Amino acid sequence: MSTPGPTFPGQAEEPATVRLDVWLWSARLFPTRAAATAACRGGHVRRNGDPVKAAQKVSVGDELRVRSPGRERIVVVARILTKRVGAPIAREAYEDHSPEPAPQLLAAPPRRDRGTGRPTKRERRQLDRLRGRES
Numbered sequence: 001m002s003t004p005g006p007t008f009p010g011q012a013e014e015p016a017t018v019r020l021d022v023w024l025w026s027a028r029l030f031p032t033r034a035a036a037t038a039a040c041r042g043g044h045v046r047r048n049g050d051p052v053k054a055a056q057k058v059s060v061g062d063e064l065r066v067r068s069p070g071r072e073r074i075v076v077v078a079r080i081l082t083k084r085v086g087a088p089i090a091r092e093a094y095e096d097h098s099p100e101p102a103p104q105l106l107a108a109p110p111r112r113d114r115g116t117g118r119p120t121k122r123e124r125r126q127l128d129r130l131r132g133r134e135s
Helices: 020-026 033-041 087-091 121-131
Strands: 017-019 045-047 057-059 063-068 071-077 094-096
Touching: 017 020, 020 033, 020 045, 020 057, 020 063, 033 045, 033 063
Parallel strands: none
Antiparallel strands: 017 057, 045 063, 063 071, 071 094
């Protein structure tokens, strides 16, 4: 049986669809495939607005919403990946339409020096003000 079009050595054809958890892991949105599966099982991943299972197929043009602590990423699948690739190539596999994260999430939380003990009431109030939890 012949394949349509010329093929070159080392050239592999991309499949039309792939499992969702495999694509999320391959595109480096999750550190492990198990974490991608757990996120799907927990309802933190939506495809075109609907909750999905890890085994459902993803194709080019699908919009994925991935929730992680404090942030929601909105990506549109631009390319199907079946293997984990380097970060620059992974970024080309999707278009990122995510809103900018809140400024509080970008700033590092203040840290106390080791061995200084518990903060005083005054220091605690200053930390709360700095974190935006002023009452």
